[in-house]
Amino acid sequence: MAHTEMWLGSEKYLCDMELAHAFHMARVLGMPLLIEGEPGTGKTELPLQYAKDSNLELFVYPVGSKSTVEQFVAKFDHVKYLRDSQIEVLNAQREEKGLEKKLSTGGRSTENLDDYVLMGPAAKAYSNDHSVLLIDEIDKAPREFPNDLLYALSHRKFVMPESGKVIETSEEKMPAIVITSNREQELPTAFKGRCIYHYIAFPPPETMREIIFKHFPKINDQLLEKSITIFYQLRHLGLERAPSTRELLNWLKYVNYFKPKDAIQKVEKLEGIGALIKTQMDLERIKRKFNK
């Protein structure tokens, strides 16, 4: 790949050194990078910010429980094809009857099978040199999806269905592929074996401070310290659903609307805690704990 220089994050995104190394390595070796970690630790943000920062084209494939490799690579639209071919028959009949007006096929021709191929994000990414391809939340996929995907990715080549057109890329020009997972389902070993793996550990307070600075450069020092202390206290309570980085940022976004003095008070009183805590049980537990 041509874009193999180390990427260390951007103004808005703090890329931790280990992640930067893993991402770099994946790009150099031309392998997909598989990122796992708690929700809200910036897994999806990495490719988004990288593409934005380096001005590269980005293709995203959000995985769902009904994902298939067809959607990811390319699909042949049989319905349209059949419709158009029947329209041709109809038009011929109309011509016989001497009718002028013809039915339209929207510029598609049944002679040209490529017209009926719907390209998915993978095929698009492979036909754009040096793009970024994000496969988001692969753990949501049906079980066989990762293995099918593996085959597709390891050949750097897709054959379009029916039309037989080949989309190919070289190791130098292939997209940087990032796959994210929340570990809700264990991925097949063979799949993991073909990826460079990185686990985003939860950031320690020092790193968290830097992350917050990236988002709120002008934040009041006292407010910052207070909120970080409370945040890590909450995390250590062993809640059913521990608050994540994303949620802390949301909370700060809220309290930051106020003057620093008010904001600190709000933090102390745990106002707007709904941004951090998402279950009733946890909320009650915190209320008991903090006596409020």
Added chain:
Amino acid sequence: MFESLPHHFKKYELAADVRTLILLRKSFEKGLINTLGDIYIVLKGIIVKSPKEIGPFATAFYDYFLNIKINKNENLDNAIARSDAFKEWLDNLNDEERWDDKNDMRDFINKFLDEVHLTTFDIERVIQGEDILKNDDPNMKDDNPQTEFDSNRRITKMADYSNLSLEELRRRMEQVAKQQKSRHEGGSHWIGAYGNSPYGHGGAAKGGIRVGGAGGGKMARAVIGDPNFYPVDKKQLLKDDNMDAALASLKGIEEETAEVVLDIEKTIQQGLKEGGIFLPYEKEKLHQKLKVLLLIDNGGYSMYPYVQSVQKLFSKMKTRFAHDLKVHYFHNTIYGGIYEDAARRKFMTIKKLIQLDKNYCVFILGDAAMAPYELDQHSQDDWKQLKKKFKKIVWLNPVRPKMWNYTLTTQWLGQIFSMYPLTPQGIEEAVLKMNQQGKIIQ
């Protein structure tokens, strides 16, 4: 090269094989590896496949490359402090460094770790930033939050392999790995001893070079001994801390996935209406939802500790996977039916129970131990009825498998049902069995 590496890492239950070596070789060719710190990063990316493997990986790495053995429950600092590699490294330090009165043991270990985990990127950054560094007053620490931490630590000797040819580098690394295995000579060869620092002559070397803190060493230190980065003992009885492992196994229950199929009926109907123009209509194949029936023996004290954890396990599963979960109860064994509530007041006859959809996955949870007369012919017939009706049915037993043979009733029930211990591993096996049973009926 490094032929012994897969074997060595396998001892730590890590998946290393020929492919690891091929990738490692490719990384060498692509210039990813110039220092030991690089090897750490590359191998970690290739070998580690779950957060639970990071701990064993770090341990295996220190053992293989530096001959530093980290004992169970020992932290990295102690392991380093008593290692030969570290002692030799200390001996090789020049006097100025050694007698620097600010240095205590911890500083030396920090420095050692910095050198072990020094990466090509660090070197490049230092070379690129040379001028800045020269003009930079090392006493000013707080000007830049990025390099703030670690700013007191510098590397005076930097192993820079960038001038070496690839072949030479490989040969050297191989040689060192061999030496370390046979002569227990310690790791200083890797770090420092070969190092021809780009700052060898001239001012910067005296003051040393500041490292930005790649964090490799820091990370390794944090990882060693943290249970989050070690595998869960899957043979332990189900408890709160191995709940997640059990959950992962439970997720293995096969679910049919959604597929789109041709809706033949609608296509024909609509085609006839349209006067013979057949447009294909698609429909979603109804996907079979996961249904779980849990039968829990909640009578007696012997079962009490497990009832809660099992319910928690399955309710956790329910929150992540929307599915149909039914929980019923019995005491020791069943006589003509089960109870719908934990207090065992609402009786449900077995006839009613077997009217449920046959696709239910049934987990029976109980110790299966009782007086032989309790499990009479009627009761056995009831169990057999369940077995006949539900093809996906297994028994989970919280008692250790060793003890099963000592109880007559456990043996009997074990003949009717496939019985597994109530451990994450047992659950995993049960689920595999269940999937097989499911296949047979299809």
